[in-house]
Amino acid sequence: MTAIFKREFKAYFTSPIGYIYLGIFLFFSGFFFSAINLMYTMTDMSPFFSNLTIILVFMLPLLTMRLFAEERRNKTDQLLLTAPVSVFGIVMGKFLSAAALFGFSLIITFVYPAVMLIYGNPLLSTVLALYCGFFLLGCSLISIGVFVSASTESQITAAIISFVILLFIQLSDWVSSLFNNATVKKIFDWLSVTNRYQEFTDGVLSLSSVMFFISFCAVFIFLTISSIEKRRWS
Amino acid sequence: MIQITNLTKKFGNKVAVDDVTFKVEKGEILGFLGPNGAGKTTTMNIITGYISYTSGSVTVDGMDILKNPEEAKKRIGYLPENPPLYLDMTVWDYLNFVFDLKAIKIDRNEHLQEVMQTVKILDVKNRLIKNLSKGYRQRVGLAQALLGNPEILILDEPTVGLDPKQINEIRSVIKELGRERTIILSSHILPEVSAICERVIIINNGRIVASDSPENLSNSLAGTTILNVRIEGDKDAVTNVLQSLDNVDSIEVSTYTGSIYNYRIKTKDETDIRRDMFYALAENRMPIMQLSHQNLSLEDVFLKLTTVEPSEEKISASKDSNDAGESNNEDISDSGQDAKAQDSDEGSGDNMEIQEADNQ
CATH class of the missing domain: 3.40.50.300 (P-loop containing nucleotide triphosphate hydrolases)
Incomplete structure (x- = not known):
């Protein structure tokens, strides 16, 4: 698992993808920070993160698209699947490498709360809750991308499909409002990753929300493993 | 393992x-x-x-x-x-x-x-x-x-x-x-x-x-052995000498150059007639210029096994005694002729290579 994690993480930086992702993500985070927090001189970072989720929808498919699709196309999956590693280890290695790059880009944005600490009095607990929530949200979206990548053979298809799914999730509030049926509404609201994320914006690090995101990732990692196993059996 | x-x-x-x-x-x-x-x-x-x-x-x-x-x-x-x-x-x-x-x-x-x-x-x-x-x-x-x-x-x-x-x-x-x-x-x-x-x-x-x-x-699939010989001397005289040997099934002659001819000798069963042939020819002062012993190559075996439809019957037949091998022999002579056609085009290079491989 660590071997795969290390290789994938390195691969982000031997190809342009890692730099493109970091460049765009950091550009927009800087832009939002100055346009929202600096312009209005406020220490609340929740609007900053809300805007950044839109960027995630566009950027995370970039990180996850090649994870499995490229392996299948180049037949390098033969190496991984015939090595003494479990499928779980392979999937986790890849998932964690994308999560680590995402986390790495988040760590760089610690500069902003630091700036606010110097010139103001941000509520550190809220900032911490926001960061945790945002990281968990990103991981959930990455787990979807990993699953999509494992189900296709083309990187482009993987990127487009995961982009559409992430967009749909972003709009799930709107989708649930389309239904009048109370139960359907409830299901959509429960599933809504963004709804869960709202709790963090209030500065609350609730166990149920954390568990929700972790189980969300677990479900998609499980689905990824099943989709790889299914291909071996068909 | x-x-x-x-x-x-x-x-x-x-x-x-x-x-x-x-x-x-x-x-x-x-x-x-x-x-x-x-x-x-x-x-x-x-x-x-x-x-x-x-x-x-x-x-x-x-x-x-x-x-x-x-x-x-x-x-x-x-x-x-x-x-x-x-x-x-x-x-x-x-x-x-x-x-x-x-x-x-x-x-x-x-x-x-x-x-x-x-x-x-x-x-x-x-x-x-x-x-x-x-x-x-x-x-x-x-x-x-x-x-x-x-x-x-x-x-x-x-x-x-x-x-x-x-x-x-x-x-x-x-x-x-x-x-x-x-x-x-x-x-x-x-x-x-x-x-x-x-x-x-x-x-x-x-x-x-x-x-x-x-x-x-x-x-196991060969049945017969084929000798490709290049002999100097009159065509008919050599053929006569060769035919006088035991266990010779058939002889085909083709021109090589001048008074040298190529002979393709098929033997009965799997008998080795090389020694007898050598002494007989030497006695008649007919020098052997080249001699190669052609077994059915793995290639022929492979083709026989993979192209003939009821492949399973084929093997069991070939593993049986010679009686059952009759139909196989016909097959072999067919493929043998194909090989010969190649031979006359490119010399015996093909066979040589296969033999080398066999020897290794």
């Missing part, structure tokens, strides 16, 4: 591997022959745990590949048909990755150097794999399979796409490795298999149609 029992693999309705049973002993080099789509790669993919099977069982050193996959996979080094290389890595980084992936517990630098030495890729150590030629990529793939000194090597067409010099090098590497390891090797280059392997399994349409040593395969 490897035990495969009643292995069947279906892709949808298509049966890729059909009730295959065989065993590979420790230290054996097994050749896997078959036309394209015969099920060679599928079988190898199953043994290495890349895909699973529909029914049957596969055990590697006593470990079931489905129940105990990690233990079984530890014992296998696999070189698939397309070497699984990450093109954006250097050779050194790639081999380090595989080293980590296989969780090998021996000294890293020493082992990597040793493996790179074996397949002769030390000089491209720091180059990106995407800039390597096909031959070097194949070797890096082989190096990957060798990492961790697995007891079993499974090589799917290891010499495909290489130039003749590289083919020779890879073959000698494989032979060298085969001294202490169990190797399964697939190929559709027949001289290669007869040169390297101790035992051959011929597979067609997912079924095993023959399994024996290369020599036994060609002998």
Whole structure:
């Protein structure tokens, strides 16, 4: 698992993808920070993160698209699947490498709360809750991308499909409002990753929300493993 | 070492591997022959745990590949048909990755150097794999399979796409490795298999149609022996001398040059008439310019086994006594004539090559 994690993480930086992702993500985070927090001189970072989720929808498919699709196309999956590693280890290695790059880009944005600490009095607990929530949200979206990548053979298809799914999730509030049926509404609201994320914006690090995101990732990692196993059996 | 029992693999309705049973002993080099789509790669993919099977069982050193996959996979080094290389890595980084992936517990630098030495890729150590030629990529793939000194090597067409010099090098590497390891090797280059392997399994349409040593395969199916002789002297006189020998079945004559003619002598059963022939010709002062002994090559055996429809009946017939072999003999003379047609075009180069291979 660590071997795969290390290789994938390195691969982000031997190809342009890692730099493109970091460049765009950091550009927009800087832009939002100055346009929202600096312009209005406020220490609340929740609007900053809300805007950044839109960027995630566009950027995370970039990180996850090649994870499995490229392996299948180049037949390098033969190496991984015939090595003494479990499928779980392979999937986790890849998932964690994308999560680590995402986390790495988040760590760089610690500069902003630091700036606010110097010139103001941000509520550190809220900032911490926001960061945790945002990281968990990103991981959930990455787990979807990993699953999509494992189900296709083309990187482009993987990127487009995961982009559409992430967009749909972003709009799930709107989708649930389309239904009048109370139960359907409830299901959509429960599933809504963004709804869960709202709790963090209030500065609350609730166990149920954390568990929700972790189980969300677990479900998609499980689905990824099943989709790889299914291909071996068909 | 490897035990495969009643292995069947279906892709949808298509049966890729059909009730295959065989065993590979420790230290054996097994050749896997078959036309394209015969099920060679599928079988190898199953043994290495890349895909699973529909029914049957596969055990590697006593470990079931489905129940105990990690233990079984530890014992296998696999070189698939397309070497699984990450093109954006250097050779050194790639081999380090595989080293980590296989969780090998021996000294890293020493082992990597040793493996790179074996397949002769030390000089491209720091180059990106995407800039390597096909031959070097194949070797890096082989190096990957060798990492961790697995007891079993499974090589799917290891010499495909290489130039003749590289083919020779890879073959000698494989032979060298085969001294202490169990190797399964697939190929559709027949001289290669007869040169390297101790035992051959011929597979067609997912079924095993023959399994024996290369020599036994060609002998058991040969029935008759053919001698190609080039003799100086009058055509009719020589023919008379030859016909006076025992056990000569038929003689065909073709012009070579001046007073030298080519004779193609078919003998009855498998008797060797070379000595008798030599003394008879010497007595009549008819010098032999060239003599070659043509067995049914593995190639002919392969074609016979894989192109004739009811292939199973064929083998059982050939393994029976000579009476049952009657129909086979006709077949052989057919293929023999084809071979002869080639001969007269290109000299006896083809046969020579096959014989060389047989001798090895």
